[in-house]
Amino acid sequence: MEFSIPALANKIQTEADAYILLEHMRWGDDLSGQSCPKCGSVRKFYFIKPKGGDGTTRKTNRGTATQRRRWKCADCRHQFSVLTGTIFHGTKVSIRTWLFVIFEMCSSKNGVSAREIERKYGLTPKTAWFMTHRIREAMKREPMAGLLAGTITADETYIGGKPRNKHGGTRPVGPGRSRRPDNKTAVLSLVDRSTGEVRSRVLPTVTGGTLKEAITSEVDVANSTLHTDEHSGYRKLGAEFKAHETVRHSAWEYVRGDVSTNHAEGYFSQLKRSLDGTHHHVSREHLPRYLAEFDYRYSTRDLSDTERMRRVINQTQGRRLRYQGGIA
Template identity: 35%
Template sequence: METLKTLQQAIVYFSNPDNCVAYLVSKRWKDGVVCPNCGSKEVKYMASRRVWQCKTRHPKSQFSVKVGSVYEDSAIGLDKWLTATWMVTNCKNGVSSYEISRSIGVTQKSAWFMLHRIRLAMRDEPKNTFGGHWQNPIEVDETYVGGKAKNKHLSERRQEEKKTIVMGMLNRETRQIRAKVIPHARREVLQGEILKNVGFNAHVFTDGHHGYEGLDKMKNFTHKTVNHINQYVNGRVHTQGIENFWALLKRGLAGTYVAVEPFHLNAYVDEQVFRYNNRKGHDGLRFGTCVEKTFGKRLTYKQLTGKTEVPF
């Protein structure tokens, strides 16, 4: 299989439906095709329909490579799905549903739904904790997003209405980010997220927000702060790395997506986190990483919107 490095190469390659199937198979079943319903390897490929027949008798013995992925139950061709996936994984500030609609020839509503399914694939669910010694600490910060007023950093400490709070952590050693929407910026939430994501004996750098007080009494943390009222850097103690990520996130939200509902914001955060954490390497590698994460995940229109009928 050829190595894809550009959008043009991807469009040409995936214009062949058999190439689409072959690429997804290579990402999903590295040790041979397995029935997603029973786990059997006794399957036969029916090339005319691009589906497999499981030799074990059960109600769902026929399956395609889409089954059990974010692409399942979609009438949109894999060529368009993979092109859209390439675009959203490799556009630094994201890509709007209107741009996807124009580029691949689907309705804007279909493109919007597609993008949310791709964002689900991008979501990381790390099971390990960050570790951070003095030379490679963990930066922790939060920011306000949304509302009519200009986005403001939490250091300004204005409890404005119609704002959604996003909390993030940066491991300076690995340069990996974790971020999510949180309900409020009180101590129990802020410290709860840190305890969940940061390992014992870590050095944790934050601003002077009172919600972080007492961190040095937990998990043997070494907690250092920088007061943004007077300074932004105190030697190695700063949160500029995670603040740079906030700038990337807000640039995409303000310039590409414009109007993001608070209950969908986590998906847009997941998207930016994925691109940031996979920024090294060429576009084809980043795309392949995203495709590998499309399996084992589903998002229905009802789950996304609460509506039972798809209006497109």
């Protein structure tokens, strides 16, 4: 089933429905992906049916009503729910709301600001902020994701800075343009030309050394071809690649044969549009999380919104974040 906002609203009319949808998205429709968060067993789980009432609601230890579905591990008797050990753990926000917010973040090209989430879902600013950042945490690529290999475009851009510098001058577009506008944060993006995957990160400065460190930790250098502009920082590292092709922006050359940095530039323009238009101001401290969100959405751009949502939900385990100030 492909969701839209109305289709999702129809599917999760109650909190109990939302738990079931979350279970199906995380563990599969047949729940075959279920595993015990305590002992890791995948053998057998018992559903603990709520006693009395309508069969979906039970009382918690504190006496409040909840529709959270509980499961029990056949091996270690540990009880858990679909929230245990995930970004949702301990949340006071309904799972219905979480699912809507995840869908919105997965389906809007420019992202959704915490402000919008706060207004639309009647949340406090702090709660909306925590939720969006936790979802970004789930969007981060797996820590053990392999190295990129193939034809890799590398390019860097500058984000933020003084408002009067915001438009124009952020990219070296021709002869004589400065590479380092003041007050801005450098971002390196690597685009795998065959898979479309993008990996971005903040760079402290753009030098041969920082570029090398960033690129070698993401790319199988010896088995890849590197496409860049003529920035001297790439030169030394480029020699370690199978091949290094450059376009000379200083000579107004943007594409030569299949060599260009256009893929990275397409990503950057989308990123900047969104940071300017949707999020307005992103601090350097939080920028990596926004990059994770944009990398995720861009890398999965050929998937449906529903599939993109399913993948995020699959990555919610073990991404639990402890923010100062408690739990959203």
